[in-house]
Amino acid sequence: MRHKDTLLSRAGTSFCLLLMAAVWMPGIAFGLTNDDCLGCHGDSTMTTQKDGKTISLFVDENTFKETVHAANGCVSCHVEAEVAGDEHPFPMTPVDCAGCHDAIGDTYGKSAHGLAKGKGDALAPSCQDCHSKHDILKPSNPRATTYPLNIPYTCGRCHQEGSSMTTTHELNKHNITKNYSMSVHGKGLFESGLIVTAVCSSCHTAHDVQKASVPTSSVNRDNIIQTCNQCHVGIVDKFKTSVHSPLVTKTNKKLPVCIDCHTDHSVSQVHDKDFRLIIAKQCGNCHEHQSETYLETYHGRASMLKGGERTAKCSDCHGSHNIMPSQDPASTINAANIVKTCSACHPKANQSFTTYLTHATHQDKEHYPYLFYTFWAMTGLLVGTFSFFGLHTLLWVPRSIIERLKAINKGQ
Amino acid sequence: MTKTQTMYVERFSVFQRFIHLLIIISFLTLAVTGMALKFAMEGWAAQIAELAGGFAVLGALHRFCAVITFFYFFLTMILLYTSWKESGKSLLGFVFDPEGLVPNLTDLKEMIGTFRWFFGGKRPYYGHWIYWEKFDFMAVFWGIAVIGSSGLALWFPEQFSRHFPGYFLNIATIIHSDEALLAAGFIFTIHFYNTHLRPEKFPLDPVIFVGKISLDELKHERPREYDQMVAAGELEKNLSRRAPTAWLQRMATVFGIFVVTTGSLLVVAIIVTMFKYIQAGH
Numbered sequence: 001m002r003h004k005d006t007l008l009s010r011a012g013t014s015f016c017l018l019l020m021a022a023v024w025m026p027g028i029a030f031g032l033t034n035d036d037c038l039g040c041h042g043d044s045t046m047t048t049q050k051d052g053k054t055i056s057l058f059v060d061e062n063t064f065k066e067t068v069h070a071a072n073g074c075v076s077c078h079v080e081a082e083v084a085g086d087e088h089p090f091p092m093t094p095v096d097c098a099g100c101h102d103a104i105g106d107t108y109g110k111s112a113h114g115l116a117k118g119k120g121d122a123l124a125p126s127c128q129d130c131h132s133k134h135d136i137l138k139p140s141n142p143r144a145t146t147y148p149l150n151i152p153y154t155c156g157r158c159h160q161e162g163s164s165m166t167t168t169h170e171l172n173k174h175n176i177t178k179n180y181s182m183s184v185h186g187k188g189l190f191e192s193g194l195i196v197t198a199v200c201s202s203c204h205t206a207h208d209v210q211k212a213s214v215p216t217s218s219v220n221r222d223n224i225i226q227t228c229n230q231c232h233v234g235i236v237d238k239f240k241t242s243v244h245s246p247l248v249t250k251t252n253k254k255l256p257v258c259i260d261c262h263t264d265h266s267v268s269q270v271h272d273k274d275f276r277l278i279i280a281k282q283c284g285n286c287h288e289h290q291s292e293t294y295l296e297t298y299h300g301r302a303s304m305l306k307g308g309e310r311t312a313k314c315s316d317c318h319g320s321h322n323i324m325p326s327q328d329p330a331s332t333i334n335a336a337n338i339v340k341t342c343s344a345c346h347p348k349a350n351q352s353f354t355t356y357l358t359h360a361t362h363q364d365k366e367h368y369p370y371l372f373y374t375f376w377a378m379t380g381l382l383v384g385t386f387s388f389f390g391l392h393t394l395l396w397v398p399r400s401i402i403e404r405l406k407a408i409n410k411g412q
Numbered sequence: 413m414t415k416t417q418t419m420y421v422e423r424f425s426v427f428q429r430f431i432h433l434l435i436i437i438s439f440l441t442l443a444v445t446g447m448a449l450k451f452a453m454e455g456w457a458a459q460i461a462e463l464a465g466g467f468a469v470l471g472a473l474h475r476f477c478a479v480i481t482f483f484y485f486f487l488t489m490i491l492l493y494t495s496w497k498e499s500g501k502s503l504l505g506f507v508f509d510p511e512g513l514v515p516n517l518t519d520l521k522e523m524i525g526t527f528r529w530f531f532g533g534k535r536p537y538y539g540h541w542i543y544w545e546k547f548d549f550m551a552v553f554w555g556i557a558v559i560g561s562s563g564l565a566l567w568f569p570e571q572f573s574r575h576f577p578g579y580f581l582n583i584a585t586i587i588h589s590d591e592a593l594l595a596a597g598f599i600f601t602i603h604f605y606n607t608h609l610r611p612e613k614f615p616l617d618p619v620i621f622v623g624k625i626s627l628d629e630l631k632h633e634r635p636r637e638y639d640q641m642v643a644a645g646e647l648e649k650n651l652s653r654r655a656p657t658a659w660l661q662r663m664a665t666v667f668g669i670f671v672v673t674t675g676s677l678l679v680v681a682i683i684v685t686m687f688k689y690i691q692a693g694h
Binding site: 167194244295297298301302304305306307308310347348349350352353354355356357360362368370371374375378379381383385386389390392393395396397398399400401404407 | 448449450452453457461462464466467468469470471497526527529530531542568569570571573574576577578579581582583585587590591593594597598601602605606608610611612614619
């Protein structure tokens with residue numbers, strides 16, 4: 001009913017305007033001003049029905065005046081309305097931001113979002129889904145959808161686990177907004193208010209969002225180091241000289257990049273319990289044998305219990321970004337440095353102490369024959385003792401039951 | 413002596429009972445805290461650590477109980493020394509006393525006799541100490557020597573490695589951990605069964621807590637000891653009409669059942685875990 005009323009009143013207005021134009025401005029090109037549009041759209045009760053939903057067609061003039069587009073007329077975006085003159089068609093075709101923002105439009109068109117949109121994915125975002133429509137503010141404005149503090153919410157509208165996007169699309173990563181909030185970046189943002197911390201767009205870019213599998217993606221394995229280096233200056237230089245750098249180690253095997261050790265969305269502070277407890281697992285993704293055998297030793301066993309973050313982890317002995325092969329004089333586990341490395345926890349460490357096997361296993365007869373034979377000697381002792389006394393006990397059970405029954409009968 | 417009047421004989425002195433109490437408290441704590449580390453990857457171990465407040469607390473408890481262990485070892489030495497002095501025997505005579513704690517030929521015969529008894533033979537003519545009790549006692553010595561020395565090495569690794577290669581610590585770890593598995597497994601199954609859980613005694617033989625055993629029980633359980641007492645004319649001297657106080661008996665039951673239950677639960681957790689590993693092929 002409202003729509004009909006509006007149409008009637010609009011028809012009335014149009015008629016008057018046409019009459020006035022015909023009388024006073026013959027031969028002058030007709031131009032729509034914002035006031036013309038607001039004549040209808042300034043009514044806060046103006047609505048329409050779309051797909052069974054009531055949608056407001058109200059545009060708040062005061063809000064719009066503060067936006068980056070304040071100087072633009074309505075028709076500079078809603079071009080159709082200008083062409084049509086007073087009575088624009090309904091529904092209107094969507095606004096094309098690329099008309100002005102052509103470079104960004106190109107980038108977006110090639111991004112994962114743009115490509116999905118192109119394929120007709122109804123849930124793929126267009127400009128307005130991230131930037132809003134009539135409320136577009138500079139990213140430095142705390143009210144902007146693109147203000148650092150708001151970006152996780154802006155992206156989270158679609159990328160939060162359980163949203164219609166996450167439930168209908170096949171995704172490699174899950175719980176990303178939750179993990180991000182718990183991460184060092186997320187805590188920095190939400191708890192410490194650090195708007196310089198990494199938000200979604202810091203790593204994924206704003207308009208050039210690509211799947212990690214795309215070679216040009218900012219989060220592709222080959223580019224991730226540069227992406228992290230935007231903020232973590234200097235670490236790349238250390239890393240380049242370490243065994244993990246492709247410049248140092250020539251191999252066909254996968255070499256690690258930042259996220260292989262630090263994880264991606266759930267990245268935590270390295271001194272945090274959460275991070276220290278996953279180090280052995282992270283290194284173990286490639287160094288499986290070393291990780292497993294570490295877990296057999298005291299350091300590894302204790303690390304699995306409460307408070308276990310305190311025991312030595314891979315990086316405590318081997319270093320982190322600057323890991324060197326043990327033969328290198330700069331290596332923390334080089335014979336020249338190992339006592340100092342152990343001394344961090346064992347102040348009285350000496351050269352002999354450092355021959356403790358931190359990755360020993362009794363299962364490796366070739367490398368650790370002493371451990372192998374000790375283990376099997378002990379196992380033999382256990383099996384022998386338990387076999388004899390186990391048999392002794394088992395044979396005793398029926399006899400003992402008989403004795404008990406005898407005693408009961410005697411008692412009666 | 414009326415028929416309803418039960419007579420008692422003292423089996424364990426207050427000092428002996430005190431030593432055993434120290435053993436129980438320290439051994440149980442050592443076993444629980446140590447196994448939590450040995451089987452750290454298991455949920456039950458994580459829960460023990462959680463309950464204690466972290467692995468560092470487990471370590472502190474473990475070392476504290478190690479001190480108690482060395483202390484009761486020292487007390488046992490005093491006990492043996494005073495027993496020797498009281499016996500008036502030569503040192504060798506005391507050590508190899510046929511009724512003493514060192515296993516001898518009689519024990520071997522009794523062991524064979526015991527297996528016969530299981531299959532319907534006559535119950536052996538047991539004396540003051542039966543061979544499985546002697547084994548328990550000797551195993552504590554063997555255990556303290558092995559677990560204690562390897563444990564000290566692991567407690568003071570820097571000092572230990574000044575005199576031995578560092579990789580001896582790896583060997584010490586295996587010995588300490590597996591010998592402890594043997595000790596805990598043995599005490600919580602074999603000792604518990606032989607002494608408390610076998611149907612004749614179930615659920616508990618309180619004598620180690622209350623000290624006294626009834627004359628009837630002695631006569632039945634250890635006929636040789638009874639006959640020796642009669643022959644020596646010492647029976648009357650050792651007899652007492654006073655039963656252990658009800659309070660002591662109640663305490664013994666509550667404490668004893670608590671300890672036996674805790675130990676049994678731990679051993680069940682260990683066995684389940686070991687089976688899991690054997691199945692997984694580790």
